[in-house]
Structures are given as structure tokens and as C-alpha cells.
Amino acid sequence: MNSTTIIPLFVIIPLAAAFLISLVGRFIRRSSEIIIFIASFTLLGFSIYARFLLNSAAGKIMVYKIGGWVPPFGICMVMDGLSSFMLVTVNLIAFFVAVYSLAYMEQYTDKPKFFTLFSLMVCGMNGVIITGDLFNLFVFLEIASIASYALVAFGTEAEELEASFKYAIMGSVASAFIFIGIAFLYSFTSTLNMADMARVLNYKENIWIIPFVGVLFLMGFGLKSALVPFHAWLPDAHPSAPASISAMLSGVLIKTLGVYSLVRILFNIIGSNHGYLTILMFLGVTSMLVAVVLALSQWDLKRLLAYHSISQIGYVVLGIGLGTPLGVFGGLFHLFNHSVFKSLLFLNSGAIDYASGTRDLKETGGLGKLMPVTAKTNLIASMSIAGIPPFNGFFSKAIIIIACLQKGNFGYAVCAVIGSILTLASFMKVQKFVFLGEIKDKLKNIKEVPFVMLFSMVCLALICIFGGLMLLPSFRFFLDDAVAVILKGTSYAGVVLEAASRP
Amino acid sequence: MTLYFLCLILFCVGLYGVLRKRNLVKIIIGLGIMEYAMNLFFVLLGYRFHGRAPIDAKDQNILNMVDPLPQALVLTSIVIGLGVTALVISIALRIYEKYGTFDITKIKRLKG
């Protein structure tokens, strides 16, 4: 039992928790809450431990062979810089959202079913991140997607069902395109292991299949990550979910199923070329501007936040599409920051909904005096997303804009700055209408939300404040390893296969 | 080669159903046809010339078989399709209870 046996635990623990909750949640009171708290806390601990374990591994990579079968005959699980970075992001947000849901889900019936689906979604996302096999990625992607379709419809109101139906059909069409892409790649290279496929693609001459597969993956994963031509499901699906699920969907799901998978397949398997990266940058900038303009006219708080999710993912894709070390660093840093502050914003909207029963901006007002903690954390998150120093959003946006200027794309940098200004305008509107001003009559008696919800919000706000410290040299290994994996490109395959041949 | 082309035509028929039909149940049927076309395409990729079914039996020693890996993967994919279909059908039934119609042009409360 060497140190690599920690890797499959990221899939085993949420899976066991899901079925255990589904079995005993109905008989023993409060058992579902205890099990999910233990499971998510353990996952967070393991992900941070695995990040430090990776520093001492040879070649900064750990490979776990399932069943002892050596790849390419068997499925392997790979933990490298990018995987451990994404694992820490996902499990951090999952822990805080699980703690928040302990109190928030009191208004819905049937908590065991909620926690089962939540745990299955976390299992699917962890599986997508650590797997080293392409079809295994598709299976875990489907597990996470189906759990999220069911979670969006959890409240079973009329509008939630409509949003979930739209999301399910569009998500299934995207999965169909991804499946056909995997089928084409399998027929061309006759292997499914990611490292082996990269090795084979290196010496086979590229015919029309590779750009074709690239477009198919862009359509499929672009829909999962809500880039602009494919974004139409997100403004309906994210507001309709319960607030903790909105935080999970907006915070981590669109990033692991969309951006991470696209990056992994594009940079490490197919090999990035200039045209594809230009398309990614163009789609990123379009997402940024279109979504933030559409967000200015929204009066529903969660719908406004959903449009801002699309816009910030545009920043991430712009950063990664630049392809330079600074650009990719900025993109990945913004991915982590956006998970933190967007989850915090959605949890705040859930707290407002829990206390006052409404999401409409025109009906709230002056809640700042009655809910002080919520108001302060919302202010911190709004300043983060708008990019005001010294919060973490400022650093990542600045790095992306500087990287654009370094590469010479002045137009994209100007668009990024405009997007940032409009984001600030939008959140000043939220602050004014929700927290400042006069209290309406029917909202005079609301109180602050319970302690567990405040705990999650305050912790996420603290990460927002101190997030900029990740640029310090002693903490930069967290991001530098991830950037190194992306920039290594297809020569990454040799590292994985060499690590897999060790016992 | 014509077989792959026919799979593509079946996929496009399913995609037409998802895009242009107005009844919720017809959209779900179109999605089902798309999944059939995908699975069929993946299984057909494993065909080898003069191959036979990849079942190992005690008294036969013919060695050229078709590729068994796509068949195992398609089994998984069929079950995934089953799960999605079951979920989407139950959502459609609940939509009928709440809205009173299956017509998607009338189920339009979320906009903007």
C-alpha cells in the first residue's frame, strides 16, 4: 500500500456515501447530514494531502493502475499538477456547500435524496478529474450530468421543471457529440488511454479527422462549459436550482465538465495549434461581452449571477486560449477565484431567499441592517468579481489583461477591461437594490440566517480576501505545476507512461 | 462505408426530431433515435473483415474476431441513455401536470 492508493479514494468515498445515505437516510434521523459532512470533510483533507504528496513524487506525477493492469491494457488514474489543482478546487467548494446545505435544505422535503444526488455529483466530478482514460471520462461526465439534471428540478415547481428539461435535452445532445468524437478518435488510434493516444497521434500523420474531432469536442464541451453560442441553458437552469446547487453548478460543474476536459484533451492529447486557440480566444471574448451586457437588464438576482458566470468563464477561456505561460497562469488562477467568489455570491442569494422569500431585486431593499454578515460577505464577493484590489479577482484579471497585451492582442485586452467595468456596474446595482435603501414593510421581521450557513459564507469570504497570497513564491507551486502540465503538451504522454511502468 | 453514412443519416433524423418537433414526447423520441445512431456507429467501428462474433467457446478455435471493446463500451452507453430517458420522461410527466400541455411553444415562462 504505497502512497498512490489515495487516488481511487476520491471516487470511492462519495460513491459509498451516496448509497449509504440512500439506504439508511430514511430510517435513522440526521444520519444523512452526518455522513455527508464526514465524507466531504475527508475528501477536502485528502485533496490537500494529495497536493503535498505530489511535491515529493518523482516527476511530479502519480499514476494508479486499477486492478493492477498496466496501461494501455487497463484504466489508469493520473494525479499531476493540473488534476490536484482541480481536485482541491472541487472538494473545497463541495465541503462548504455541503455544510451550507445542512441548514438551507430544511425548506425542501426529502433531504436524503438531495444528499445522495449531491454526493453522486461530487463523485462524477472527481472521476472526471483524476481519470486517465477517455471513455472513463465520458462515463463520469454522464454521472455528474445526470445528477445535476435531477438536482436542478429538485424543487419541482413549474419553472424549475421547464429549466431542467431544457438543460437535460441540451446536455444530452452535447454528450452525443462528445461520444461521436471519442468514437472517431478510437477508430483512428485504436486505443482509449489518454497518454497512449497522445503517443500514437504524435507519429501518425494528421488527416482530416483531427480538426473534425476538435470541432466536435468544442461543440460538446463548449455546451457543458457555457461558451457563448452554447450558453442558452444556463440562465434558466442555474436560477431554478436550490441555492447550494446553483453554487455547485456555477462554481465547479461547468469548470470540470467543460473547461478542464477541453483543456486536457486539447493540450495533452490532440496537441494545440494556432487556429484552434484563436477560436477559443474569440469565443471567450464573445462570451465575456455578450453575457455581461445581457446581465445588466436582469431583475432576478440569481439570473443576473448566472449571466455573470458565463462572462467570467469567458475570461478563463481567453486566458487559457492565449497559450503563453502568463496567460495560462492567469486563466487557471481566475478559474480558482471564480469558483470561490461565485459560490459565495450564490450562497448569499440563497441566504436572502431563505430569510425574505424573494429573489426579485425590486422587492428587496435595506437588508444590510438586518443581515449584516450576509451584506459584508456579499460586498467582498462583489468587489472580487469586479476586480478591485486587493481581493483575489483583481490579480487574476490583471494577469489575463497583461498577458493579452504581451501577446499583442490589444483589442481583446480592451474588451476584457470593458467587461470588467460593466461587471462592476452590475454589482453596484445589486448592492444598491438589495442591501442599501429602505426596508420594505413585509420584510421588517427577518433575521440573520442560521450559523452553519454563515460559517460557509465567512470562510469563502476569507479565501477571497487572502486569495491574492497565492502569488507569493512559497505558495505558487499550487498553480505553477498546473500550468506546467498544460504547457508540456503532448510530451506529457511520455511522463505518464513512464510513471505507469513503475510498480 | 455506406453503413457509416446511413448511421449519420439516422443521427440527423434524430437531431431533426429534437430541433423541430413541438411535442415534448417527440423531442424525447428524437433524443432516443440519436442515441441509437451513436451506439450503432460505435459498434460498427469494430468490424474486421471476415471476423466472427467475439465469443470464446470451448470447441471452436477460429481466431479472427471483430473488436470486442466497442461492444463493451456501447453496453455502458446504452444504460446511460436509459437513465437519461427515464429522468427526462418523468420530468415531462410532471410538466404536463403543472402546465397542462405538452406543447413547447406554450411552456415559456422563463425568458429574458
Added chain:
Amino acid sequence: MIDNPKTGMTLIVKTITRLTVGLILLFGIYIILHGHVSPGGGFAGGVIVALSFVHLMLAFGKDTAVAKVSKNMASNLESIGAMMFLLVALLGFLGGSFFLNILAKGSPFNLFSAGTIPLSNISIGIKVGVGLFAIFLALVVLEKSK
């Protein structure tokens, strides 16, 4: 299975169902158990097992079928099937690796061979069979929600 003339289908269907439902269940179990020898395995066998329960419900009406496998029992059995599968996979940890095949692998084409594969097939068969019947129950025995 008592024949209540007001529920279910006609007398001919009910008589034939009494004869064939057990055979369908047996056939499903056969396909599950022989998953490592002939085509089939957990998924396909599980679907056939679910079909036997659905056949019972279609012919006799929902009360008889719910008396045999109620909604709570279906939900519990499904979770138990999934936990069994996870347990079989974790048994591989004893041998050193996740999902390792640790039981004795006899000679091929025997019923008791291939290590932990028949156990995985049985757990998946239970889960899929009961799970599909639970989906059918939830869709057919739908209570009107307010």
C-alpha cells in the same frame, strides 16, 4: 395470485402470466449467473428480471405487483445492490489494488471461475433489475402532486 376480475387484463392473459412469469425470472437469473461464460451479464440479465415484475404488474394490476415488491423494498434493494458492488471492488484492496480480481480463477468456461466477476454480475443484476422496476413503479403509480 388471486384473480380479481375488476383489475388487470382478461382471464387468458392472467393464466398465461401465471405460467410464464416464473420462467422469465429464471431466465434472467440464468443470464446473470453465466455472465462470464456467455454474452449477457449484469445489465442484460437485470433488465430481464425487471421485465418479469413489469409483466406481473401489467397483467394483474398494480396492487398485486406492489404486494410482491413494494416501493420501499425496491429502493432498499437497489442501494444494497450498489453497496455490494462497491464492496466487491474494495475487496481488491486486500490483494493490493483497487478492483483486483482476488478469488481463485478456475479453468475457463466453468461456472465457478473468473474470480470476482460473477459476484459483480450478481450485484449489478440485482441493482438494475430492482432499479428498473422502481422507475416503472414511480412513473405508473404516480400520485398527483399538489
